[in-house]
Amino acid sequence: MKRSPWISHYNASSCNGCDLEILACLTPRYDVERLGIVLRESPRHADILLVSGVVNMQNKDRLKRVYGQMAKDKYVIAIGACGISGGPFHEGWNMAGPVDKVIPVDMYVPGCPPRPESIINAIAKLLEGLE
Amino acid sequence: MHDYTMPFGPQHPSLKEPINLALELDGNYITGVKMRFGYVHRGVEKIFEGKDVQKVLYVAERVCGICSYAHSSACTRAMEGILGLEAPTRVKLLRTIVAELERLHSHILWAGFGLHEIGFQSMFMLFWRERERVLDILEAITGGRVHHNYNKLGSVRYDLPKGCEELMRKNIAELEENLPGLIKEFEKNSVVLARFKKVGKISRKDAITYGLVGPMARGSGVKSDIRKIDPYEAYDDIRFNEILEEGGDAYARAKVRLTELGESISIIKQCMSLLPPKPAEKWKWPPIKTGEGFGRVEAPRGEDFHYYEIEDNIVTRGKIRTPTLANIMILEKMLIGAEIGDTPVIVASFDPCIGCMERTMVIDKGKKNWFTESEFRRKFCD
Ligand code: SF4
Numbered sequence: 001m002k003r004s005p006w007i008s009h010y011n012a013s014s015c016n017g018c019d020l021e022i023l024a025c026l027t028p029r030y031d032v033e034r035l036g037i038v039l040r041e042s043p044r045h046a047d048i049l050l051v052s053g054v055v056n057m058q059n060k061d062r063l064k065r066v067y068g069q070m071a072k073d074k075y076v077i078a079i080g081a082c083g084i085s086g087g088p089f090h091e092g093w094n095m096a097g098p099v100d101k102v103i104p105v106d107m108y109v110p111g112c113p114p115r116p117e118s119i120i121n122a123i124a125k126l127l128e129g130l131e
Numbered sequence: 132m133h134d135y136t137m138p139f140g141p142q143h144p145s146l147k148e149p150i151n152l153a154l155e156l157d158g159n160y161i162t163g164v165k166m167r168f169g170y171v172h173r174g175v176e177k178i179f180e181g182k183d184v185q186k187v188l189y190v191a192e193r194v195c196g197i198c199s200y201a202h203s204s205a206c207t208r209a210m211e212g213i214l215g216l217e218a219p220t221r222v223k224l225l226r227t228i229v230a231e232l233e234r235l236h237s238h239i240l241w242a243g244f245g246l247h248e249i250g251f252q253s254m255f256m257l258f259w260r261e262r263e264r265v266l267d268i269l270e271a272i273t274g275g276r277v278h279h280n281y282n283k284l285g286s287v288r289y290d291l292p293k294g295c296e297e298l299m300r301k302n303i304a305e306l307e308e309n310l311p312g313l314i315k316e317f318e319k320n321s322v323v324l325a326r327f328k329k330v331g332k333i334s335r336k337d338a339i340t341y342g343l344v345g346p347m348a349r350g351s352g353v354k355s356d357i358r359k360i361d362p363y364e365a366y367d368d369i370r371f372n373e374i375l376e377e378g379g380d381a382y383a384r385a386k387v388r389l390t391e392l393g394e395s396i397s398i399i400k401q402c403m404s405l406l407p408p409k410p411a412e413k414w415k416w417p418p419i420k421t422g423e424g425f426g427r428v429e430a431p432r433g434e435d436f437h438y439y440e441i442e443d444n445i446v447t448r449g450k451i452r453t454p455t456l457a458n459i460m461i462l463e464k465m466l467i468g469a470e471i472g473d474t475p476v477i478v479a480s481f482d483p484c485i486g487c488m489e490r491t492m493v494i495d496k497g498k499k500n501w502f503t504e505s506e507f508r509r510k511f512c513d
Pocket of ligand 1: 013015016017018052053054079081082083088111112113114193
């Protein structure tokens, strides 16, 4: 993976807010495809997994499985306050913890939800760091 | 052809949120559906307990990211009812403007998704381009694109900032210019008609028996608009139509949503012309009270209902009934007998908001998968 990362997205009990902003990245205003970033549905095709939300107990195994399906050289970006610390739901009764308690995370994007610009910036930074 | 079961979700290209449908198939036709939820349950109602009323407003908004403002206004309506507060006229109009902007963005988002499901990518992009114009206004008024935190009890957080009205006029004029063309394309395009017409039919009788709300009910000709039935904020002083369609199929529901776009724009314009000059009064802390009450509003997807019990302004019990929770019951009935290829369109025609819907969760621990309340508290809460 050098210049054109394929990303996949998993909603791990987020409130939709972060997912909307990830999708907004695709649309004409932000258009990540001009940078060579393509959103793939299947994690098997993806290099980078964007995870939004705080992981609950039912999602935990699913997320591990999705992470396992990705090919080697995989990276994970946790999107939003929920993915970092649990955000507003950190005291929920059925939480398995923030994303990094379940799978290894390479980068965090703060915000509730983060703006599309900062999500794109995070991916660009990740690529920069790889070189 | 032998029967088999096919999983649909939780990670599926046509779902933006995780649910799991196990579809039992006979050839190309669905003969049974098992739904499995809980992937987005966060226990929001439990989080409410023991929090101050102002904090609950913040968490309530985070039930869902698409209809975030609807939840906070239902919560405000309930709390203001309990505390006996009444917002001034200007505040009411501002809240109405934000609520309608949210309806605009949600319906445009839906139109994009519906078209994405049938592979019509260019229309998806065009609709979402228009959506950004709405988000620009929302951001200018409230400071947030998705979560607004706009309401305070008895007031709103900010008045209109400088230059905001010009931006609103400009963007709304652009929307009025661009949207009708897109809607016309939706109504005329042969691919859209072939995929949406006569798919996922709901009869008027079923719509009433299952207690559907919002565009789902209105698509089958059932009146269900809370803005008309039980007016709140400024909807009493404003003229608008309740959109009804008779078809009952996915296309009729799409029509309801797309026609509501025009209504929302007209409501926003009326509100802007009615705005009185700025109020001089300062915001006061709400009084401290004990009581219970509920608030209901018309979210983009239908009736959103919040119930609260408070003790000296600390919430002791919260209960939310979201529009998708009311609507999802009919999904099984609609899917049985349909073709597997129509599943994405049928699910999309619900405009499901799973984040909203996940109000309960059953954890399967061995054989016993139900708990009494005291067992539940002992096991999971303490
Ligand atoms: S960080 Fe905020 S917007 Fe994102 S999932 Fe959590 S509550 Fe929703």
